[in-house]
Amino acid sequence: MASRQPRFNQQNLIDTTPLPEEIPKVKELGATSAPLLSASYFIGARCKAYNDDYMMCKTDANGRGELECLKEGRKVTRCAASVIDDINKHCLAEFRGHWQCLENYNHQLWNCRSAERKLNKCVFDNLKLEKTIPDTPKGETPVHLKKHMIFARNV
Amino acid sequence: MGVPFEALLPYGIMIGMFAFTGGALGQLRWMQNGRKRPRHGLDIWDQVMMQRDRRLTGFARGQTDKAEAPAGFELNNPWKVEYRFF
Numbered sequence: 001m002a003s004r005q006p007r008f009n010q011q012n013l014i015d016t017t018p019l020p021e022e023i024p025k026v027k028e029l030g031a032t033s034a035p036l037l038s039a040s041y042f043i044g045a046r047c048k049a050y051n052d053d054y055m056m057c058k059t060d061a062n063g064r065g066e067l068e069c070l071k072e073g074r075k076v077t078r079c080a081a082s083v084i085d086d087i088n089k090h091c092l093a094e095f096r097g098h099w100q101c102l103e104n105y106n107h108q109l110w111n112c113r114s115a116e117r118k119l120n121k122c123v124f125d126n127l128k129l130e131k132t133i134p135d136t137p138k139g140e141t142p143v144h145l146k147k148h149m150i151f152a153r154n155v
Numbered sequence: 156m157g158v159p160f161e162a163l164l165p166y167g168i169m170i171g172m173f174a175f176t177g178g179a180l181g182q183l184r185w186m187q188n189g190r191k192r193p194r195h196g197l198d199i200w201d202q203v204m205m206q207r208d209r210r211l212t213g214f215a216r217g218q219t220d221k222a223e224a225p226a227g228f229e230l231n232n233p234w235k236v237e238y239r240f241f
Contacts, residue, residue, distance in 0.1 A: 012233035019229075028224035032211050033204035035220040085222035095220065103218055104192050107201070 026074040031084050037107055038099040038116075039087055041131040042123055047079035083129070090126035094119040101154075110149045120144075189216040 019025075031039070044051070054072040058065045087095050098115040105111035120131050136142045184193055194201065194216075209215045210231055211224060 010238060011235055013236045014231055014233050016227075016230045028229045030211060030219060030221035030224035030228070032208040032218045032220075033201075034218050036204075081222045084220065088220060088222060099218065099220065103216070106192065106194050106196070 023070060024074065026077050027081065029077055029081050029084065034099040034103040034107060035084065035095070037109075038095060038102055038119065039084055041133075042087065042127070042129040043080045043083045045129040045132070046083050047076065050075045050079045083127075086127050087123060091119060091122035094122045105153065109144070111152050111154065113144065113149055113152065114154065116144065189214060191216060 029036075036043075050072070054069060054076050057069040057072045061068050094115070098112060098119045101112035101115045102109070109116065123129050123131075131144060133142045133144065185191070188194075194205075197205075205215045208217055211217070211228060212219055
């Protein structure tokens, strides 16, 4: 009797069986939503090749690919973790300033441009990663470089 | 013939009471959000990211910038299941 753990929830099943041994291990990324959003463009700048690889693998697998793309997925995880790790090493104060601002302003990038400018400068100086917004029209200032955000609470 | 000030006292009381309750409820909501402004206009992506935040930190508004997740994080992702699986 009572060799089974009681489950009180009828919808959520938490299965603590670890992955089989033949699948190589990878440490999961530990950053939460606001730090990830703050670092997202730098993750994109460094890891574009890996991310594109993974997305191509998923596309080629035609809706499957959970097992087939594990190798690419591990590369994506490791690359993102390396970016977070480097930012933590070199620009921790600016990084925290930015993501705490984001967390306070509903994760709206346009409300935290001053903190973002400091972070972008620090990351560019130390890690040589630059924030670029993909598909910005030619000859137009990208939105993160504009001097004034019209509706922002803090410039 | 000005309005006597006694006529305006009830309005002062009403405005004061509304201001107090509004401020108190706002403060309560701020405290429930971990001493941060509440999130609003959340889409599905924001909601699943907040669930992930809860799995990482134990609190939906908790944040951490560590590069590596704590041990066991990869296994505490709940599956949504139907009754027949229990």
